[in-house]
Amino acid sequence: DTEVTQTPKHLVMGMTNKKSLKCEQHMGHRAMYWYKQKAKKPPELMFVYSYEKLSINESVPSRFSPECPNSSLLNLHLHALQPEDSALYLCASSQDRDRGYQPQHFGDGTRLSIL
């Protein structure tokens, strides 16, 4: 069982819809991450939050909007997505690097399909 919980597990949406992906962890981690994984490709970093502040945005289009309302929650708001945005979206968390060398823990992901 994963300690990082992502909801929903599957999401199908049209290009004009607005939806949100949710990620939750209760391990006391202060760093949280969003990755995008296309089929048969490795995960690619999208965003990093450190102590609830956005620290890295890997030039992600504005139709993806991250939010970290508190230290346990990470959201990814979706709007006007394109078919090529269909992918597995993975959330991860870790202790902030200043606390030592800690592994990233991943959730099971949300499989997103854009019609």
Add this chain to the structure above:
Amino acid sequence: KQEVTQIPAALSVPEGENLVLNCSFTDSAIYNLQWFRQDPGKGLTSLLLIQSSQREQTSGRLNASLDKSSGRSTLYIAASQPGDSATYLCAVDGRGGGADGLTFGKGTHLIIQP
């Protein structure tokens, strides 16, 4: 920019064999290296983490080594079992400063034949 390469891309072996998966990275200024397992349609399961100051880590039938100066890591799987069939991903945490993201290799797709 950090680049991670994994060899081989795919591997199919009979049950019981010992095998080695290879990972190389271009920038040796890493914090740590992690090996993950990913089953089809699933998330990532962390197998081993090697800190930059360490040479190897072991967990059960798995042993990972790190040669930071040459930019290489290997994952050794002893006495392979059909349940080991999965994609194995190598990832490096290579930026300085605070919390950071991982750079992944493309993975090795492993099939263990019963």
